[in-house]
Amino acid sequence: MHFSKGGRLLALGALLVIIDQTIKISVKLNMSIGERLSVFGDWFQILFVENEGMAFGMAFGGAAGKVVLTLFRICLFAALCWWIARLLRRNAALPAEDGKAPVPAGVLVGLTLIAAGALGNVIDCLFYGQVFSASAPGIVAEFGGSYAPVLLGKVVDMFYFPLFRWPRWVPLLGGSIFFEPVFNFADSCVTVGALYLIIFHYRFFSKN
Secondary structure (H helix, E strand, O other), X not given: OOOOHHXXXXXXXXXXXXXXXXXXXXHHHHOEOOOEEEEEOOOEEEEEEEEOOOHHHOOXXXXXXXXXXHHHHHHHHHHHHHHHHHHHHHHHOOOHHHOOOOOOHHHHHHHHHHHHHHHHHHHHHHHHHHHEOOOEOOEEOOEOOOOOOOXXXXXXXXXXXXXXXXXXXXXXXXXXXXXXXXXXXXXXXXXXXXXXXXXHOHHHHHHO
16 A cells, blocks of 8 residues: 555554553552652662643743743644645645755654654543543542643653763762653654754744
């Protein structure tokens, strides 16, 4: 079966969102808040925490900030989808003989990674408060119940890499963990997509 470039990007985005949600739901329904599993010694752990919606466990402005952040993320996802579609139309309308270079496939993939990551966390904020009971220390959530209104669901985080502690003598950082934030697959998609575009395709954006 032949897929257009747009179809392949859509399939990639859908796959990333499915992976993200599968991981989050598995953690949500099998772990309590603060519970952790060792994957690779103490260096890589699955640690279940929930946050108000910003990447890497950061918070923003309480309930009002949470609503604003969720709406912003929805707008970001819509804008990225529009931008990707526009770039695809630009490629489709570009004659091969006019000398203009098409939009690199890597740019489209990078933007798709960011869009999929944004959507993955939007789903948590929109629906998790309506379809799950609340998670708490020693309490595993279940399907059903309603722990938060729409837009106020908490984002599930689980990946934790406490690689090492800074020596006590290091100024400002002494005794702290090298990489302390707990994050999820959607955060990784956004971060990897953004870094990939910055490192490998900055010239495209500077010219366009």
